[in-house]
Structure formats: C-alpha cells, structure tokens
Amino acid sequence: MLIVFCGVGALGSTAVTLTRNLDATLRLVDFDRVESKNLASQAYVKQSVGKNKAQALKLQLANFYGVSAEAFAVRLTEHNTQELLGGGGLLVDCFDNAASRNLVSAFARQHQVPCVHAAIAADGTCGLVRWDDQFVADAEDEPGQATCEGGEHLPMIGLVASVLARTIQEFVRDGRRWNSFLTPSGVVRT
Amino acid sequence: MAILNITYDGMSVDYTRPIDERLTDADVRRIAVEVIRSGELRGLHVAGLTESAFTHYVVDRLRTAGGGMHIYLRPKVPFGGR
Numbered sequence: 017m018l019i020v021f022c023g024v025g026a027l028g029s030t031a032v033t034l035t036r037n038l039d040a041t042l043r044l045v046d047f048d049r050v051e052s053k054n055l056a057s058q059a060y061v062k063q064s065v066g067k068n069k070a071q072a073l074k075l076q077l078a079n080f081y082g083v084s085a086e087a088f089a090v091r092l093t094e095h096n097t098q099e100l101l102g103g104g105g106l107l108v109d110c111f112d113n114a115a116s117r118n119l120v121s122a123f124a125r126q127h128q129v130p131c132v133h134a135a136i137a138a139d140g141t142c143g144l145v146r147w148d149d150q151f152v153a154d155a156e157d158e159p160g161q162a163t164c165e166g167g168e169h170l171p172m173i174g175l176v177a178s179v180l181a182r183t184i185q186e187f188v189r190d191g192r193r194w195n196s197f198l199t200p201s202g203v204v205r206t
Numbered sequence: 207m208a209i210l211n212i213t214y215d216g217m218s219v220d221y222t223r224p225i226d227e228r229l230t231d232a233d234v235r236r237i238a239v240e241v242i243r244s245g246e247l248r249g250l251h252v253a254g255l256t257e258s259a260f261t262h263y264v265v266d267r268l269r270t271a272g273g274g275m276h277i278y279l280r281p282k283v284p285f286g287g288r
Contacts, residue, residue, distance in 0.1 A: 112284045135283030141216045142280050150268060154282040157262055195268075197211075197278065199218035206268055206276065 017105035017188060018043060022092060022120050024069050026173045027134050027180065028110030029059035032073060034181035036083045038188055044070040045100050047091035057170055092116055097123045106187060107131040108180070114153035124148050130187065134180040140169030143176035143198040145183050150195055150206075172200055179203055208267070208275035212238050212247065214259070219247045227267070227275045235260040238279050 019035070020043045021028050032042060046069040050060045064072035068089035077083040088100055092111075101107055101123050109120045109131060117133065124131035125148065133151045136143035179196050186192045195206045207224035221241055229237070238260055245251040262285075266278040 137281040137283050138285050139281065142213045142218065142283070144280075144283060154264055154285065156285065157282075197218075197280075199213055200216045201218060204218075206278075 017041070018103050019106045019108060019184065019188075020045060020101055020104040021108045021110060022101075022116070023109065023111040024058075024073050025054070025110065025112060026057045027136060027177050028108070029069065029073055030173060030177035031108065031110065031134065031180045031184070032077070032085075033059045034178055035184050036077060036081050038185065040105075040188060042077070042083070042085040043088065043100075043104070044073050044085055045088045045090070045092060046070040047089060057173055092119055094119060101129070102127075104129055106184065108184060109133040110180075114155050117153040121148055121151065121153070130193075132180070132183060132187070132193075134176055136169070136173060136176045140172045141199065143172060143179075145176065145180045145194075145196040145198070146206075147193045147195060172198075175200075175203070208277045210234065210237070211276060211278045211280075212242065212250065213278070213280040214238075214242065214250060214252075217250045219250045221247060225277070227277065229277075231265040234265050234277060234279055235263065 017040045019040045021032055022045050024044050024046045048069050050064045050067055050069055050072050052065055054060055070087040070089050074085045074087035077085050092100055107120055107124050107129055109117050111117050131148040134145050176198055183194050197204045197206050208227035210221040210225050212219055239255055241247050242250055242252050242255050263279050264282055268276050270276055
C-alpha cells in the first residue's frame with residue numbers, strides 16, 4: 017500500500033517515524049524547509065536545518081532506520097493533486113491550513129480513496145484524528161493565524177501523532193477506521 | 207437528546223444532563239458558559255468565565271454507534287481557543 021503523508025510538520029513528521037515499521041510505501045509531501053525552531057516540536061535533527069522537510073525526513077528514515085520513502089518537495093495545489101496523491105491507498109492529512117486540507121478531502125472524495133485527518137490546537141488543549149466522512153477543516157478567524165509551532169506542547173504533539181500512527185496501523189492491518197478526540201487528560205474514540 | 211462535551215483549558219468534560227440535539231451552536235456556547243460558571247461540570251469550574259469565552263470554538267455533532275448524538279464544543283485546530 018502507498019501511504020501519502022500530506023504535510024510533515026509537527027504531527028506529520030512524528031507520525032511518519034511511528035509508521036516506519038509498516039509494510040507500506042511512504043510518500044512525503046511538503047514544500048516547507050526545516051528551521052531551527054522546528055527542532056523543538058518536529059522529528060527533525062540539527063543536520064536537517066535548511067533542507068526541505070519531505071527530503072530531510074526521507075534522508076533521516078534512510079540513515080537512521082534503513083527505511084526508504086518517496087519525497088515531493090512541492091506545495092499541493094489543485095494542479096498537482098493527481099501527481100502527488102494519485103495511486104495512494106491511504107491519504108494522511110497533517111496540513112495546518114484549511115485550504116490544503118480541503119484539497120486532500122476533495123481528491124479523496126472524488127477518487128474514493130481512504131483519507132484520515134489529524135490536527136492539534138495551537139494551545140495544546142486538544143487534538144483530533146478523524147476519517148474524512150466525519151471531518152470538516154476549521155477555518156481561520158483571520159488570515160495567517162498562528163498555529164502550533166514551538167515545542168511547548170511536544171507531549172501533546174506526540175500523543176496525537178501516536179494515535180494517528182495507531183489509526184493508520186489498524187487501517188492497514190484490517191481496514192478499521194477509528195476516530196479519536198484527544199485532550200491532555202486522555203483519548204476518547206468517537 | 208445529546209451528550210454535551212466541553213473542552214476548555216486542557217480539560218474535557220461531559221455534561222451529565224442530556225441537551226436537545228437541535229440546539230443552535232450559539233445555544234451550545236451559551237449553555238457551556240452557564241454550566242462552567244455554575245460549577246455543574248465536575249473539575250471544570252470558572253466562576254468568572256466571560257460570555258465570549260467560546261466565540262471562536264467549534265461545535266461538532268457526531269452520531270454515536272448506538273444512534274445517539276455527542277456534541278463537542280472544542281477549540282479550533284490548529285488555532286486553539288484564543
């Protein structure tokens with residue numbers, strides 16, 4: 017199975033490292049570059065600073081774990097969804113903006129590809145893992161609104177990413193689709 | 207009827223009294239303010255909670271496996287509760 021990770025920032029990069037044991041091909045899509053500040057909250061190491069995130073994570077998977085992956089260092093747009101998402105047996109949306117999330121959802125619905133979304137609140141108070149039929153991307157209150165960037169909520173990032181990885185694992189194993197709602201005090205399957 | 211779950215300041219609590227599932231989002235936000243102020247939610251009591259505390263929160267309405275409804279009032283992801 018080809019699993020396409022859309023966005024490999026805090027949640028995406030952590031979830032990818034936790035799914036490295038799956039019998040699947042991992043495709044990583046992200047146009048962004050690793051910055052020093054990302055080291056506190058994302059699965060990148062100091063040597064990756066300055067590199068594209070998708071390519072850096074591909075290198076880390078190969079160098080640290082001997083796992084191969086595909087990397088696409090481009091921004092997902094309406095013009096390249098087929099190239100980036102096509103052939104995927106599972107789409108994993110870890111983007112941090114509604115426009116990109118909606119592109120992934122639209123492709124998944126049009127092509128009937130399973131799609132799971134993960135998101136975390138910037139203040140670390142909650143997160144969710146939801147399959148596409150139950151998911152609506154939250155809109156910004158204003159353009160450029162801050163998201164979760166620092167390492168202040170790293171344990172919560174780890175919690176959401178691990179629930180996402182488990183959700184992916186169960187889907188790959190037997191097709192089960194669990195939705196989860198997470199707070200610092202626990203995880204509820206919804 | 208529906209079960210209301212409120213997530214605020216890192217706490218997530220179910221309101222023990224069922225609420226009408228046809229309530230508007232504005233009603234859900236108003237009820238949340240009232241029950242948190244009153245101390246009806248175990249572990250989540252803020253007497254001075256402002257009327258606008260949940261203005262930027264999202265109301266999710268999810269059907270449960272048993273056919274009931276769970277209404278979640280939660281911060282936006284990835285933006286938080288402001």
